[in-house]
Amino acid sequence: MSKFGVLVMGPAGAGKTTFSNSVIQHLQNTRRSCFYVNLDPAAETFSYEPDLDIRELITLEDVMEELGLGPNGGLIYCFEFLLQNLDFLSEALDPLSEEYLIIFDMPGQIELYTHVPLLPSLVQFLSRQGPLNINLCAAYLLESTFIIDKAKFFAGTLSAMSAMLMLEMPHVNILSKMDQVREMVTRRELRRFANVDVQLLQGDEEDDLAANANPMAKDALMSGGSFKQLNRAVAQLIDDFSMVSFLQLDVQDEDSVAAVLSHIDDAIQYHEAQEPREPKDEQEVNYEDADM
Numbered sequence: 001m002s003k004f005g006v007l008v009m010g011p012a013g014a015g016k017t018t019f020s021n022s023v024i025q026h027l028q029n030t031r032r033s034c035f036y037v038n039l040d041p042a043a044e045t046f047s048y049e050p051d052l053d054i055r056e057l058i059t060l061e062d063v064m065e066e067l068g069l070g071p072n073g074g075l076i077y078c079f080e081f082l083l084q085n086l087d088f089l090s091e092a093l094d095p096l097s098e099e100y101l102i103i104f105d106m107p108g109q110i111e112l113y114t115h116v117p118l119l120p121s122l123v124q125f126l127s128r129q130g131p132l133n134i135n136l137c138a139a140y141l142l143e144s145t146f147i148i149d150k151a152k153f154f155a156g157t158l159s160a161m162s163a164m165l166m167l168e169m170p171h172v173n174i175l176s177k178m179d180q181v182r183e184m185v186t187r188r189e190l191r192r193f194a195n196v197d198v199q200l201l202q203g204d205e206e207d208d209l210a211a212n213a214n215p216m217a218k219d220a221l222m223s224g225g226s227f228k229q230l231n232r233a234v235a236q237l238i239d240d241f242s243m244v245s246f247l248q249l250d251v252q253d254e255d256s257v258a259a260v261l262s263h264i265d266d267a268i269q270y271h272e273a274q275e276p277r278e279p280k281d282e283q284e285v286n287y288e289d290a291d292m
């Protein structure tokens with residue numbers, strides 16, 4: 001047996017901290033132990049004070065001020081620094097017993113989940129392949145309001161896929177802030193986004209939510225000959241990657257939080273039964289490039 005952990009990821013403002021807080025509340029209500037780790041060096045305020053906070057090690061503000069880096073380069077520097085000071089994590093996480101769920105609240109900069117190889121190194125250290133031996137699952141949040149603008153929704157879907165491919169770990173995708181869209185779309189329409197229906201990307205006028213809800217957003221969907229081809233290629237890519245689906249999360253509803261947690265548990269249990277994979281080689285990172 002080993003400890004359990006969830007990496008709460010997703011773009012800025014997707015609702016990561018709010019979701020983390022509702023998980024903590026749910027675990028408290030059900031008398032389960034949890035340990036809350038903030039890994040966002042630019043975080044400002046919390047409803048639940050983190051049990052471990054990267055800002056005790058390094059803050060984005062200090063890095064930007066002292067090294068003259070921008071926010072993206074600064075964040076990458078902070079993560080590189082964390083990777084050079086992994087005792088900061090192991091001293092706090094190693095002593096925890098197996099009953100703990102460890103919640104890692106991640107930053108929102110999208111670079112971290114796409115092309116910069118820092119998260120895979122961190123995951124490797126935390127996971128069953130590394131010394132901390134935590135059974136980890138990624139929870140990738142995307143705002144449900146993105147479905148009103150299909151271009152935005154599919155861009156978000158691609159970034160979720162990118163995180164899935166880069167991290168190669170148990171992963172659940174979540175549409176957050178469901179309270180904001182329930183009145184705007186039918187259940188049938190919602191299902192087409194939750195179980196990503198690539199026909200949505202092919203310009204099906206009848207089902208064009210954007211046209212109904214927000215005329216400006218319709219223009220944002222790529223159109224014209226070459227864009228049609230690109231849309232088709234993206235649709236094919238998502239279709240081939242047949243695992244892309246989203247759970248629906250409403251943080252006001254404890255059952256919804258419990259259902260998402262139960263999926264996370266299932267994803268972890270499923271992967272726990274699999275053989276751990278071989279570690280990847282480490283790669284170099286250039287902070288300056290990140291702000292270009």
Ligand SMILES: Nc1nc2c(ncn2[C@@H]2O[C@H](COP(=O)(O)OP(=O)(O)OP(=O)(O)O)[C@@H](O)[C@H]2O)c(=O)[nH]1
Nearest residue numbers: 011012013014015016017018107108177178179251
């Ligand atoms: N209506 C509604 N608002 C939400 C929900 N979840 C989060 N919000 C709001 O969305 C905003 C961003 O939420 P956060 O939880 O801070 O999002 P985050 O992903 O942690 O943000 P960053 O750390 O900046 O990347 C806040 O104003 C929240 O109150 C939700 O389920 N419903």
